Amino acid sequence: MDFTKVISFSFLILSLIIPTKTTATCTNAVCRHGDPIIRFPFRLNSHQSKSCGYRGFDLSCDTKGFNRTTITLPFSGNFTVERINYGAQEILINDPNNCLPKRILELNLSTTPFSGVYARRFTFFSCPTSDYLRFRPLNPITCLSGENSTVFATASPRMMNYMSSQSCRLMKTVEVPVRWPFYEQTVSYSELSGDLWLTWRVPRCSRCEIRGGKCGIKSNSSTETICSDAHKPAIPRRARYAIAIGAGIPGALITFGLFCFVYSKISSCIKRRRRLVPSPDINNNNVQAHYLQSSIMITGLDGPTIESYPKIVLGESKRLPKIGDATCSICLSDYEPKETLKTIPPCQHCFHADCIDEWLKLNGTCPVCRNSPEPPRNHNS
The missing domain is CATH 1.20.5 (Single alpha-helices involved in coiled-coils or other helix-helix interfaces)
Structure with a gap:
């Protein structure tokens, strides 16, 4: 074997051993004007290479004339993508055929990277149409109802007990990914036409997004992610x-x-x-x-109001009401286990307790959404 062949063989071995960095240029994509921008971890099948997305995050453009952004969930079918929040790692989806309750009855997220941000148990009932007025103010689910039966869904134990005692047939009880906070009255009378609110835990790109970076796969032979062009605090x-x-x-x-x-x-x-x-x-x-x-x-909030806001002692899993809240927006430091955090009602944004206490003394609005927090109902000013 001559020297040239030895060199070629050596380069071949090195290329198999050393991971090759992703060289594909991953530009943002969109199906139509007004639809969510598609970037890592999502990728648009027809426009972006596989290295531009993460496994299980493939999207497509609907080919039935509307060109809507679509995601296919195993065992659950196609859903339209209404919104993607990359910083919070949340995605809102709905039924392209405008009958989301029917899809909810068949929803199975076990083989997907997604889970519900907040789940609420709903029970579906099929009641005689002649008794429709007896179940007001429940809203009927028209796309599941027929000439002789009307379908309702409720999360209220009181309504479930009442309907079970009447001439209604219990169809199914399911966990529904709902938006939170979800007020009891809305839950009780919902027709479940709103979007499904899902999140993902892997890959973790929220910290990179918050810092204005670009998240992506480290190499073609790995699922590890890296963050580039992030603005790191000095x-x-x-x-x-x-x-x-x-x-x-x-x-x-x-x-x-x-x-x-x-x-x-x-x-x-x-x-x-x-x-x-x-x-x-x-x-x-x-x-x-x-x-x-x-x-x-007076620009800040009073002490009793600030003290009344709920506190959270972060566990080892660092799980928060909003999955993407991995960093305090005031000091820009990542949350660590055993730290005390505080949430602001009703927006539910989280911060280090000492950070938000000092902030609210001088500024009476949430640092993230700039909404004025509502004082607790039992607080006497």
Whole structure:
């Protein structure tokens, strides 16, 4: 064997031993205007190579004329993809034939990478159409109902007991992936026409997405993922925390300065009035207090309200109400087991307890969605 053949054979062996990095250019794809943008871990079958997606995350464009984004779930069939939240690792799907309750009765996620973000147990009943008015305000599921029978679904134990005692036939009880928080009244009277809310735990790309990076497969021979082009914080958590909380300080200083200015003007005015009027009105102190109260701008929340928000001690699994919440949006540090977190109702966004406590003292809105938290019902302000 000559030297050239030896070199060629050596390169062949090395190429089999050393994993080859993915070289395919994975650009974003979309089926039609307004549909979700498709990128890793999802891939569009007809436009992106296999290395651009993760196993079990294949999507396609509907070929029946509507060109809608479609996902095929084993044992459950095709669903339209309504929305994808890559940062939270959530996907919303629905039935292309507009009868989602029928699909729910046959839904099987056991062989898919997806699971319900929040599951709620619904029981389906088939009742005589002649008795329809007896079950109000339950909403009938029209696509499952017929001329002689009307189908209802409820998650209310009270309604289930009532319907079981009537002339209704119990069809099936199933776990439904619903959006959360799901209020009891809505659950009781739902016709289950909303989207199914699913999540995935593998691959974990939420941290990469939050930092503005690009998640992908490390190599063609591996399922390990890497994050490229991510904006990594260059300062430690405590410094980032101080800077984030400090963002509220300018507003507080301005408010304090305004208060001092207004207070000094009011005080000067009252003093001048006292000098001009020998017998001051007995209500001057009340007037002064009124002006002082009206000049103060309260931007944060009070202590009892902040303290009333629910706390979570993170376990080893680091499972949270929102699967994608792996990083505190205030200090930009990843959550670790045994840390104390706090959630803000009703948006349910999570943060380190010490981070969000200091934030809410200066800013009365959620750092993520900017909505104003609702005070608890039993809290007396």
